Amino acid sequence: MQKILVSACLMGHAVRYDGQAKPLVHPAIERWRAEGRLVTICPEMSAGMPVPRPPAEIEGGAAGADVLAGRARVVEISGGDVTDGFRQAAENALSLATETGCRYALLIDGSPSCGSGFIYDGSFSGARHSGSGVTAALLTQAGIAVFSDREIDRLAELVDDQD
C-alpha cells in the first residue's frame, strides 16, 4: 500500500505559525485516513518550533533548494535567522518518510517548509513566486513525489491506480 506523508495542518492540526489549522476536506483524505495510508508530520514542530511562532520566509526571492545549498536563509518577520531549524525540519520529514516508506507527499502550498507550487518572497509583503519550501525541496531531491493540496486529485489518481 502506497503511504503518503502529509502536512499536519492539512489534517486539521492547529500547528501553523498563527495557531490555526488549514484542514483539507476531500473524499480521498477520509478514505486514505481509514486505510491507514497517511503519515502526518508538521516539520517545523518536529524541529521544536512553538505554536504560535513568528511568520518566516525564505529571503531574497530564493527557494528551498537555495537554503539546503547554503545560498539563502530563512528569516522571521522580526529578523531572526531560523535557517537551521528549517533545515532540521526538512531532515525530520525526510527521515519519517524514509522510515515509513512514503513515496508521495501531500503538502500545503505557500509555506517556507511545505510549499511546492509557490512560496513568499522574503519581503513579508504578500508577494509570492514559484518555488518550493525547504522540506518540499529536500523530499523532492530524495525522489519523493511532492503534491500540493491543490493537486490532490492528481495524487489520488496515481495512488489509486497503483493499489
Ligand code: SF4
Ligand atoms: S510546517 Fe508544514 S505542516 Fe507545519 S504548519 Fe507549516 S505548512 Fe503546516
